[in-house]
Amino acid sequence: MPGPVVQGVQSAPARAAGQASAPIQAPIPLLAEGTIKLVLMSSGAVLIARLRHTSDRDGQPAFQLLRPRLVQEEQSGWQLQPFLDQLTPQQDLVVFKSAVASLLEPAPALLSQYGDESRQEVPKAASPLERLKQAFQDFTDSIDGNQPPIA
Secondary structure (H helix, E strand, O other), rough: OOOOOOOOOOOOOOOOOOOOOOOOOOOEEOOOOOEEEEEEEEOOOOOEEOOOEEHHHHHHEEEEEEEEEEEEEEOOOEEEEEEEOOOOOEEEEEEEHHHHEEEEOOOOHHHHHHHHHOOOOOOOOHHHHHHHHHHHHHHHHHHHHHHHOOO
């Protein structure tokens, strides 16, 4: 007697050893949820990824890393390698917040390189004046947010 029939499931031929085919990724727009950060892991690895705040299965705070790349220093500059390449076909992963030592802003050149390699729109580098205006606005917002409402 034949087993149950499941629609939509097809068996794919096994890939030959050492033959990796990266799936074509849809571009991620600039206004997508999350921000691109350098992620210093507690293990010492340095990654660059689009980062979203989420929770793990138990409801504990975690980060979702979209299209993470391992940042490695080479003689000619920085090299970006897909994180966990050849270990899993997954492109995105969730890590515990305790696994992350620090979150940093990437340098504009590294940000641009990451955007090209991971097919994501990245923000343009802000001028010093724009950064000063943004810092002042953030400061003003933080003061305004701490004031009690005026009756």
